[in-house]
Amino acid sequence: MILVGGEALVDLVPAPGTVPGELGPLLPLPGGGPYNVAITVGRLGAPVRFLSRLSTDSFGDALLRRLELSGVDTSMVQRGPEPTTLAVAGIAADGSARYSFHVEGTADREVAHPGPLPAEIKIVSLGTLSLLLEPGASRYEQLLRDHSGSGGLTVLDPNIRPAMVTDATAYRARFASWLPDIGLLKLSIEDAAWLAGGSQGGDTDKAVAEWLSLGPAAVVLTRGGDGIVVRTAGGVEVEVPTVPTAVADTIGAGDTVHGALLSWLCHNGITTPETLRTVDADAWRAALTFAARAASVTVSRAGAEPPYAAELAVQS
Secondary structure, three states, X not given: OEEEEOOOEEEEEEOOOOOOOOOOOEEEEEEOHHHHHHHHXXXXXXXXXXXXXXXXXXXHHHHHHHHHHOOOEOOXXXXXXXXXXXXXXXEOOOOOEEEEEEOOOOOHHHOOOOOOOOOOOOEEEEEHHHHOOOOHHHHHHHHHHHHHHOOOEEEEEOOOOHHHOOOHHHHHHHHHHXXXXXXXXXXXXXXXXXXXXXXXXXXXXXXXXXXXXXXXXXEEEEOHHHOEEEEEOOOOEEEEOOOOOOOOOOOOHHHHHHHHHHHHHHHOOOOOHHHHOOOOHHHHHHHHHHHHHHHHHHHOOOOOOOOOHHHHHHHO
């Protein structure tokens, strides 16, 4: 069983036909990095449970229902009267998205620590705003350390939102403090550059090597149209291309990669730090190819709408 923890929110996305850079109607779509990851895992058929605090407003009801329809176990979802977080998305001509967030006093950041995890939870996956916004961030961080300390496999996608980071130096230091407790680190090349050295970007190759020396068994980098690459502490490096497709937008693409990797690991019995370190180049190529195929479906349609397993089987 995979436990995905973090925020669930509503993306307000420009309606189809809106000219990039101009105001137009906004469509409410379910989103949030960890939420999208959980949806992806559920749709791809791996056992997954979601940990978050959802509002009791209509948005929260809709978010919960979509989890259930996607095969996600919601028994650890908490509810509260606080409003749902909103993310207003702007879509550029190439389909890329930028966001402004409305997070003050919202439900997801008030999540409570769940206590000892059930024995069936083998993988814990965290990331995005949930590890930035207090008080929830400290509670998720403790969960990360608890699961790692008990010998469990942890996966992190920091999914940086620079506009939300009030102290970049402190955040980078906190990120570094997580690395000894991370089994698999997945992040975009843009996030890697930001974490490596600031607004102009740092030396990502050097940074990845340093991060691997501090704990993770592997680092997976998504590079937009340039594909996906993994580098491991054991010296394996594998790169796969993207799958050509007509792009509607890129919302949820990285989350789909993350969720697809979790699903692949679970389906292949790779659920401990020890088994993750045994994954060889051929297996990593299969995992990344699967993730790239899944992401190609997501970017072909508006909003974060990950594929179901049957859709990928049709592509095979």
